[in-house]
Amino acid sequence: MKYSIFSLARAALSGHKTWQRTWRDATPKDRYDVVIVGGGGHGLATAWFLASEYGIRNVAVLEKGWIGSGNAGRNTTIIRSNYGLPGNTGFYELSMKLWERMEQDLNYNSMVSQRGVINLYHSDAQRDAYARRGNTMRINGIDAELLDLAAVKKMMPFLNFDNARFPVQGGLLQRRGGTARHDAVVWGYAHAASGLGVDIIQNCEVTGFVRDANGKVTGVETSRGRIGAGRVGMAVAGSSSRVADMAGLRLPIESHVLQAFVSEAIKPLIPNVMTFGAGHFYVSQSDKGGLVFGGDIDGYNSYAQRGNLPVMEDVCEGGMALMPMIGRVRLLRQWGGIMDMSMDGSPIIDKTPVDGLYLNAGWCYGGFKATPGSGFVFAHLLARDTPHEEAARFRLDRFRTGAMIDEKGQGAQPNLH
Amino acid sequence: MRIVCPFCGERELGEFTYLGDAKPVRPATGAAEDEVYDYVYLRDNIAGVMSENWYHGGGCRAWLKVTRNTLTHEISAVEPALGAGAAKVDA
Numbered sequence: 001m002k003y004s005i006f007s008l009a010r011a012a013l014s015g016h017k018t019w020q021r022t023w024r025d026a027t028p029k030d031r032y033d034v035v036i037v038g039g040g041g042h043g044l045a046t047a048w049f050l051a052s053e054y055g056i057r058n059v060a061v062l063e064k065g066w067i068g069s070g071n072a073g074r075n076t077t078i079i080r081s082n083y084g085l086p087g088n089t090g091f092y093e094l095s096m097k098l099w100e101r102m103e104q105d106l107n108y109n110s111m112v113s114q115r116g117v118i119n120l121y122h123s124d125a126q127r128d129a130y131a132r133r134g135n136t137m138r139i140n141g142i143d144a145e146l147l148d149l150a151a152v153k154k155m156m157p158f159l160n161f162d163n164a165r166f167p168v169q170g171g172l173l174q175r176r177g178g179t180a181r182h183d184a185v186v187w188g189y190a191h192a193a194s195g196l197g198v199d200i201i202q203n204c205e206v207t208g209f210v211r212d213a214n215g216k217v218t219g220v221e222t223s224r225g226r227i228g229a230g231r232v233g234m235a236v237a238g239s240s241s242r243v244a245d246m247a248g249l250r251l252p253i254e255s256h257v258l259q260a261f262v263s264e265a266i267k268p269l270i271p272n273v274m275t276f277g278a279g280h281f282y283v284s285q286s287d288k289g290g291l292v293f294g295g296d297i298d299g300y301n302s303y304a305q306r307g308n309l310p311v312m313e314d315v316c317e318g319g320m321a322l323m324p325m326i327g328r329v330r331l332l333r334q335w336g337g338i339m340d341m342s343m344d345g346s347p348i349i350d351k352t353p354v355d356g357l358y359l360n361a362g363w364c365y366g367g368f369k370a371t372p373g374s375g376f377v378f379a380h381l382l383a384r385d386t387p388h389e390e391a392a393r394f395r396l397d398r399f400r401t402g403a404m405i406d407e408k409g410q411g412a413q414p415n416l417h
Numbered sequence: 418m419r420i421v422c423p424f425c426g427e428r429e430l431g432e433f434t435y436l437g438d439a440k441p442v443r444p445a446t447g448a449a450e451d452e453v454y455d456y457v458y459l460r461d462n463i464a465g466v467m468s469e470n471w472y473h474g475g476g477c478r479a480w481l482k483v484t485r486n487t488l489t490h491e492i493s494a495v496e497p498a499l500g501a502g503a504a505k506v507d508a
Contacts, residue, residue: 242462242464251460251462252458252460254437299434301467303487303488304488308418308430309430309431313431343458399454412457412458415435
């Protein structure tokens with residue numbers, strides 16, 4: 001079905017009782033050209049671009065739970081493309097451009113809101129680093145503005161400008177950055193991909209790979225039977241090591257828990273997404289009024305989808321340093337998602353050494369903003385069997401060859417990225 | 418999550434720093450490239466019971482070997498790790 005002002009009016013006149021399912025609840029066929037393991041944002045985006053851009057419509061997305069139950073529903077909904085390293089800069093801008101046309105492409109309201117992302121700086125050295133990053137962005141045709149203290153004061157007069165230890169000096173602003181409604185992103189891709197014939201199969205857990213005599217992957221074993229596949233793409237962030245293990249692969253990835261928080265709803269306060277550069281704290285205000293914020297990962301391996309108190313304390317301290325007034329606001333809820341922390345903090349989108357098996361993993365913190373870009377380049381890889389030019393550096397073997405993309409300069413320390 | 422340090426007793430998590438999987442062993446000097454690559458970059462990333470190195474920086478400053486379930490955060494054993502912390506046990 002297509003959404004429009006008329007469909008909305010029609011449904012309103014019939015008391016909103018006539019809305020239909022937005023994607024088909026498919027039963028698995030015997031064989032597909034491409035099977036995507038993982039029905040999160042990345043898996044669904046991949047399926048949509050395979051169908052819409054690359055003309056491959058005999059595609060299945062297998063999800064062990066239900067659409068939106070994993071990291072797609074466990075993030076802080078931020079979109080931006082303020083990256084400084086070759087490999088990242090172009091890729092995240094590709095993704096940003098796809099965010100900007102997503103609603104038209106999908107005929108679905110994903111509530112993309114370009115309210116701006118500002119990274120505050122608190123020292124001369126940090127200003128220089130942000131100036132350099134901003135210059136890199138502008139050289140690559142991406143918007144960036146370095147704001148001084150007066151400009152930040154005008155934009156966010158509620159910050160604590162008297163902080164003796166971490167005085168706000170200014171910030172790097174990307175006006176095109178912002179937020180999107182995370183659930184609507186997965187629903188939108190599911191809606192649009194299903195409309196083009198993609199089978200979205202929920203409650204279908206992959207339990208193994210089917211291999212031929214040469215070791216090539218020719219399908220998957222699932223909790224709903226065997227499904228044949230021309231190619232299999234993995235997009236199972238958080239569980240990448242576990243799924244890869246079924247194909248005998250060890251990955252440069254650790255799974256860590258990242259917590260996020262939402263406060264009770266308050267009146268409109270924070271006009272954008274902002275980050276506290278002296279600690280690690282980022283916050284935006286949802287359309288419902290809650291402050292959505294987060295900080296560091298907990299720092300130890302976890303598959304538990306829940307965190308611990310020291311990080312909660314640290315995140316809230318970061319928020320209090322920036323805006324002491326939020327101490328009056330009650331925390332409404334908290335959750336933990338499981339991140340693929342890669343060894344240089346950057347993703348992996350590549351063929352694996354196993355013929356027929358393709359990998360999309362290692363997103364660390366950055367999975368949500370990458371959703372459309374990741375789907376686009378992964379679809380390219382699956383369709384054409386060669387990497388998209390904007391993802392050509394996201395190689396699996398870059399740790400062996402030394403061509404790492406270490407945006408944070410933390411080396412092979414996944415718990416620091 | 419709280420860790421029962423064999424030297425200090427039960428303490429909150431904020432006193433400890435995590436190093437990671439206790440299983441990998443640093444290859445000898447001059448080891449083959451594959452072996453070094455494997456040690457530095459590849460991980461078992463266990464979903465289940467894992468043996469890990471933790472540092473009790475907020476307490477006795479000993480290295481500890483903690484046996485923990487990564488699916489539930491349940492800790493089943495804490496022992497002094499080899500090295501500085503373990504030397505204290507013998508003293």
